[in-house]
Amino acid sequence: MRSAVTISLVPEASGGPFVFWHDLAAGCAKAAELGFDAVEVFPRSAAELDVSLLRSCLDRHGLKLAAMGTGAGWVVQKLRLTDHDAAVRQRARAFIREIIDVAGTFGAPAIIGSMQGRIDGGISHEQHLVWLSEALDELAPRAADHGTVLLIEPLNRYETNLINSVPDGVKLIGSLKAKNVKLLCDLFHMNIEEPDIASGLSEAGSHVGHVHFADSNRRAVGFGHTPMSPIIGALRRIGYDGYLSAEVLPLPDSNEAARQTIASYKSCLSS
Ligand code: LER
Ligand code: MN
Numbered sequence: 001m002r003s004a005v006t007i008s009l010v011p012e013a014s015g016g017p018f019v020f021w022h023d024l025a026a027g028c029a030k031a032a033e034l035g036f037d038a039v040e041v042f043p044r045s046a047a048e049l050d051v052s053l054l055r056s057c058l059d060r061h062g063l064k065l066a067a068m069g070t071g072a073g074w075v076v077q078k079l080r081l082t083d084h085d086a087a088v089r090q091r092a093r094a095f096i097r098e099i100i101d102v103a104g105t106f107g108a109p110a111i112i113g114s115m116q117g118r119i120d121g122g123i124s125h126e127q128h129l130v131w132l133s134e135a136l137d138e139l140a141p142r143a144a145d146h147g148t149v150l151l152i153e154p155l156n157r158y159e160t161n162l163i164n165s166v167p168d169g170v171k172l173i174g175s176l177k178a179k180n181v182k183l184l185c186d187l188f189h190m191n192i193e194e195p196d197i198a199s200g201l202s203e204a205g206s207h208v209g210h211v212h213f214a215d216s217n218r219r220a221v222g223f224g225h226t227p228m229s230p231i232i233g234a235l236r237r238i239g240y241d242g243y244l245s246a247e248v249l250p251l252p253d254s255n256e257a258a259r260q261t262i263a264s265y266k267s268c269l270s271s
Contacts, residue, residue: 001211001235003265004038004066004245005031005258009049012076017188017218017249018042019257024050025057030255032061034262040245042069044076046098051105058106066243067151067184067210068103070096071114080117081135082128082162092117093135097142104146109209111184112136113153118160128162133175140178151210153184156192165193166200170207182209186247188218191226198230205238213244213261220248220260221268232268244268 007027008018020027024041031039039058043049058065073079079092092115100110119128136150143150154169163169169183185201185208194200201208215224246261 001241001269002037002064002066002243003035003262004040004243005034005036005261006040006042006245006247007031008042010042010044010072010075013042013071017214017247019246019248019250019261020254021250024053028057028061028063030258032063034258036063036258036262038064038066038243038245040066040069040243040247042071043099043102044072045095046102049102051102054106065103065106065108066245067109067111068099069111069113070099071111074114074117079115081112081115082117082119082131084121084123089131089135093138096135096139100139100142100146100150104143104148107146107148109143109148109151109182111151111153111210113155113184114159116152116155116160116162118162125162129172129175132162133172136172136181137177140176140181144178144180149180149182149209150178151182151184153186153212154189154193155186156189159189164189166190166204170204173207183207184210184212186212186214187226187231188212188214188216188247191216197226198234201231201234201240202238208235208238208240208242210242211235211240211244212247213265214246214248218249219251220246220257221264222260223251228264228268229271
């Protein structure tokens with residue numbers, strides 16, 4: 001398992017659970033200085049990301065791109081894959097497709113979290129799942145063209161009512177034609193929704209494609225009360241060899257959250 005840390009380039013997401021903010025070069029430099037393997041980037045959109053700057057930062061510091069988020073499509077543009085308006089659903093797909101293409105050039109997957117949308121307006125759960133499945137089946141082959149996967153992230157009940165839990169995610173993946181959709185298991189969301197985080201990861205098995213490494217309170221691992229050793233044990237048993245990526249609040253500040261994360265990562269993996 002490798003380490004990663006988040007960098008948000010979305011001013012409108014301010015207050016959100018990202019370690020480094022606004023400055024790609026500074027975030028990459030600090031990530032490398034602390035010994036992270038990779039960064040996970042949240043761009044405002046594919047068009048607004050300075051791809052050559054990202055390339056040069058990764059190259060200069062020997063970092064990888066772990067994944068790229070698409071949440072700005074919701075936060076900034078109010079796009080959702082399950083919006084009732086077909087034109088909005090199409091724009092949501094286009095927004096994600098562009099991020100798949102940018103991330104794909106770095107061999108990294110795109111994340112679908114808040115872009116899944118939520119059930120509302122008196123339209124059925126089933127219809128929302130149909131819209132989401134159709135979108136994933138259209139977008140996943142694009143990720144496959146880049147030799148990568150598409151990540152779907154179950155979110156806790158305060159953020160969506162569509163895909164909340166690992167079993168919801170596994171069921172959705174099982175209903176798809178696409179074979180390269182994997183789960184992003186965010187330990188913060190799992191702490192709210194799963195009866196037991198380690199058992200949830202075991203049940204997800206080979207569907208686990210990425211992990212957001214966060215403590216119970218969404219602070220850096222070690223600043224909350226989630227017992228990590230059963231979680232690392234479960235990830236080892238399922239053969240997970242992807243990233244533990246810190247998507248946590250920058251508390252008490254960005255540098256300290258990153259420093260605590262890498263210290264916890266090392267101690268979790270050393271035992
Ligand atoms: C939001 O809570 C989250 O966990 C993000 O990774 C989703 O875009
Ligand atoms: Mn997350």
